[in-house]
Structure formats: structure tokens, C-alpha cells
Amino acid sequence: MNKTVKIVLLVLLAAFLLALPYLAEYAGGRAFTSLATRALIYGIAAASLNLALGYGGMISFGHAAFFGIGGYVVGILAYHHGTGEAFLGFIPGSNQLLVTIPVAILVSGIFAAIIGALSLRTSGVQFIMITLAFAQMVFFLFVSLETYGGDDGLIIRRTNEFFGLNLRDRTTMYYLCLGMAALVLFAIWRIVRSRFGFALVGIRQSERRMAAIGLDTYRYKLVGFIISGIGAGIAGALMANFLRFASPDMLAWTKSGELMIMVILGGVGTLFGPFIGAAVFIFLESVLASWTPNWQFPLGIILLFVVLFTHGGVQGLIERLGGKRE
Amino acid sequence: MSEPILSVRGLVKSFGGLVATDHVDVDVYPGEIHALIGPNGAGKTTLIAQLCGELSHDAGTIALDGKTIDGVSVADRVHLGLARSFQITCLLPTYTVLENVALAVQIRQGHSFRFWKPVRSDTALLARAHAHLARVGLADRADALVANIAHGERKQLELAVALASEPRLLLLDEPMAGLGPVESAEMIEILAGLKSHASMLLVEHDMDAVFALADRISVLVYGRVIASGTPEEIRASEEVKAAYLGEGDELGAEDLVC
């Protein structure tokens, strides 16, 4: 695809996404806006995972941990805001999005730093298993926290406040998520093209070569992993606001798997791929689930098809249809 | 004589029962090309791997400029002025020829924790990378993907990437292996031209190259240095003839992207 075609496509896409709530209302399917919001939030999480997985070659099977932690940050801060008691006796609660999102970034970043620092001592299958193990530890930690709902999760009575906007309104929430998705996409786009991204993609191709030209690969992978975890944390914080609920579900290993599936569906190591993958996944899930309770089965078949025949997910398919080589 | 830039003493490395490096002593002096020859399986690549820090040794010391570098990581050794090329080329296949070199230049310039400015529009960086490509005669292949270039070009690129680290000591593991006669002659010329910039430890099977380039030669057999001296001395040594030069040499080596 040449540059002008790309720009035209981008503008069309932006216009469509901006008009989506109105189109949905016009077509009488307001639920579609909620579906699109979920796709955007998962898109943020998947795109973040893709930074580690697709660009950095770190196959993390534990990103649900960061997603769930972002959600629980919003939930726990809202809980303490409601009761008036401080968290751990000194951290006051909050219901301000401008507070909860930065805290979600901080906390998911800290968890990613710890989990990453330990997991990145290994590689290959071991790395996959150890990230999974850490995510399971986080899962059981939150299940055991009875104060915050344990197994049942934590209901968030009122969504966060953000410049007097009503985030309970579906359309408003959609636009917030659209804005965040655009921001995250832009940040990832810059990072991938920066010196850091240049080195990170080099590490994916050959860690041995990168060490031989003087790069301390561990530190760069760790920073990549932390940024990736933070992105998932932001998505989790948005999801908790959207659902008004934070639960162990967000931390389950199946959630890590779903994020991976979205990345693979859309195209590993591509910029838009994870967003496309998330949209396709959410759409398929809702369509297939209305046909059969065993919707995972047809989804699995579709995934198999994508992996075997598209070579680079949906984005790869589009690019090849657009005549781009390789 | 000045201080050696590289000084190896009593180096030992074994893999289980196999002693791949057996009390090796080697010195490389500034401005010198020290060739290391020996039959297949003698332990040349294993020695290079220990010098660059990929493998740890069991005993002995490695010193750079008189200071020991035992336990220093691969990456840190590069910053101390050590660079190596791989016998079995180890390049970044989805990057272009130019990008492979530019990345080494970037790392040479300092840390890579810069997250915002697009690296591919950094003209100064790319110009430097281009200069290194020109030195090895690859300038016209700058935009080719590494996955698509020929074997000889890979060998040249290995050298260009090593040069981009601006090393004081180059560890070259069979830079001519698998090259045709014309390409080999070119490579000899390139290496001769680099002599004033960096000292070299040159592992090579191609005896014409070795005798054309080396100031000193050490002969490694079964992990042991059996002889070390000027090219004339090595040529004259009966022991070397018996152990090595007599048998058919110049065995080509396999070549793959790692």
C-alpha cells in the first residue's frame, strides 16, 4: 500500500470510529457501542502485550495479571473512597480518573518490573510457564482478599469522575476509550520506531547478536516488558470503569490466553493488528455465543485457519490483499 | 615491545570430558594481526567465545590492556573495545544490511533508552553506518534485507557490524570461510587496510590469507597451542607440519543464519 492510500484509509477509519455511536443508534443497535468499547479496551491490552510478544519476542502468558491489577486499582481506590478509610491506613481512596489511571500505571508497572525481573532470567518455554505461574499467584492473591470481594469480585458503585463527564453514559465511555486507544497506539508507534524499539526488535531476532554489539539485552527486555505491562494495566483500569466491576476473572489465565489470541488473530508484531484482533475476537465471541454456548469451539477453528493460512494475522492478510510484498 | 592489548594466560575450558581449551597462552600486541590456526575441532571458536565472554572459562585469566576481564559480560567487553565476528554468521534477518550496522553504531553511541525520536530519520547515524558498509564494499547493498543477501555478503556484513563497534581488538572467526577466490582476495585487502585501526586475532583456515596477513601465528591442536611464532617460524616448524600443515587443509565451513 502506498502512503496516500494508507492516509485515506486511516482517515476513513477515524471517521467511522468517531461516528460509530451515532451509526449504532441509527441502526437501532445501541449494544453495538458497548461491544465496540470492549473491543477498544481489549485492543489496548492486546497492543501492549504485542509490544512484549510481537516486537520484543517475550512470549508472556501472564498479561492478565497486569490487566487485572489495573482493574483492581480502580476498584480498591473506589472502595476506599466510598468507605472513607485509607488503604493500608495511609493511602486515601479516589474516584478521579486522573488519579486512578496514574496509580494503575504505577502499580501495574511495579508488578511488571518484579515479575519481569524474575521471569526474564529464563527464556523460551520456561519464560512462558513462569509468567503464567506469577499471574496465577496474583490471581490467588486477589481471590483471598475477602475485603475486596474475594471470589466474587469488587463492585464499583460509581464510575470515576473525569472533567464532569458522565462515564456511565455509554457514548461518553466509548469516546474516552477511543481517545485512550489512540494515545496508546500513538505511543507504541513512536516507541517501536525509536532507538529503543530498534534495539528491542533486534533482540527478538537475535539476542546473541545484540549482546555481541554491546547491548545489555536483559535491561532492554525488562523495560519493554514493563511498558507492556503498564499498557495492560491502563486497559484494566478502563475495563473496571466500563463494567463497574473488578473481579478475579480479569486475572484468570484464560484472560492471558484471550489476549494472546487477539494478538495472533490480528497479526503478531504489527501496529494495528492487535486492535483488529481484539475487534474480531469480541465480535466473534458475541455472535458465536448467541448461537451456541460452546462458542470457544468454532472460535478455535477460526483461529486455526488464521494461523495456518494468513501468515501474519488479519493485518498481514489486508496488506497482502493490498499488494504489499512479504 | 609495548604491552599486549590482549593477554591470555593458562586458559582452560572443558565440556564434560573433552578439554576444548587446554592451558592456552596467547598475546596480541597493538597494531598486530595474530592468526590462530588449527584443524577442525581444535577449539578455535571455543577460545573466541571465551574471549568475548559468551562462554566462561574454567581456569586461567584473560586481560585486556593488562586488566583482567574475567567475569565481565559480553556487552561490557564490547564497550571495553572488543568486537567479534561469527564463523556461522549471526545477523538480524528482518533488518536491512544498513540497519544491522546502524544498530551497532547506535549502541556504540551510548544507551538506547530513547523512546520517542524515530531512529530511521537520524541521518547522522545512518551516514556513519554507511561509512562502515563502504569500508567492506557493501555500500550498494545497504537496503537489501539480510535474509536475501548472498553468503559472501553476509561475511562482509559480519565484519562491517564488528567495525561499527569501533573496537581496538577484533576477534575474527574465519572471515573467509566459504568465500570464492575473488571475494577472499577482497577480504584480505580489507583486513590489511584495517590493520592500522585495530589489532586482530584472526582465526582462519585459508593459509594464503594467514600468511599474507599475519604478524604472528599460533597453532592450536586439541585445545593446546603447539607452536607460536612468526609466519616463517611456523612454516619451518616440523611439529606444525606434522600436526597440521601436512594434512589437507582449507576445509570449507558450513554457514547459516543463527
Ligand SMILES: Nc1ncnc2c1ncn2[C@@H]1O[C@H](COP(=O)(O)OP(=O)(O)OP(=O)(O)O)[C@@H](O)[C@H]1O
Ligand atoms: N557447547 C559445547 N558443548 C560440548 N562440546 C563442544 C561445545 N562447543 C564446542 N564443543 C567441542 O569442542 C571442540 C572444539 O570446537 P570448536 O568449535 O571450538 O572448534 P574449531 O576449532 O572452531 O573448529 P572449526 O575449524 O571446525 O570451526 C569440538 O570437539 C567441539 O565438538
Ligand SMILES: [Mg+2]
Ligand atoms: Mg570454529
